Amino acid sequence: MEKAFMLVVVSEEKKVDYVSYFLKDEANYWWESTHALEEEEVITWCRFKKIFLDKYFWRNMxxxxxxxxxxxxxxxxxxxxxxxxxxxxxxxxxxxxxxxxxxxxxxxxxxxxxxxxxxxxxxxxxxxxxxxxxxxxxxxxxxxxxxxxxxx
CATH class of the missing domain: 1.10.1200 (Non-ribosomal Peptide Synthetase Peptidyl Carrier Protein; Chain A)
Known part of the structure; x- marks a missing residue:
């Protein structure tokens, strides 16, 4: 997605919306529940990447x-x-x-x-x-x- 964002100008505020649109099945369910639990009303792209990687790219890896x-x-x-x-x-x-x-x-x-x-x-x-x-x-x-x- 970072590569796509370099190609197409996407504001920081819209990046999470664009990425979350492409999430499927389990990843989409994860995002819906995570988004609902997040205390911040607007989740920044930086925050999204962190919680996404914490979920799908474990620290030991x-x-x-x-x-x-x-x-x-x-x-x-x-x-x-x-x-x-x-x-x-x-x-x-x-x-x-x-x-x-x-x-x-x-x-x-x-x-x-x-x-x-x-x-x-x-x-x-x-x-x-x-x-x-x-x-x-x-x-x-x-x-x-x-x-x-x-x-x-």
Missing amino acids: QTQMELKFFELKQEGMTVGEYEKKFTELARFVGDYMDTDEKRVKRFQQGLKPWLRSRVAAFELATYAEVVQKAMVIEGESDQNLKEKESEK
């Missing part, structure tokens, strides 16, 4: 996803696969990844050591630059290995 993110290493993945997993898990750690600088630092930390040292030498400032440079270096390394094998 949030903690597990955070741990997966902080333990994430490239290891047997390509840079592209690692970046995809990194992006998937980064959404669960909010404040930890709220700047490009933090994303760069954490992404580089998870790269394979030989790749991390080469990327770090460039002192790149943006996440996009780090990912791109890591992919280029990895691609060149793979190409060099193939050439050496064909020479043998």
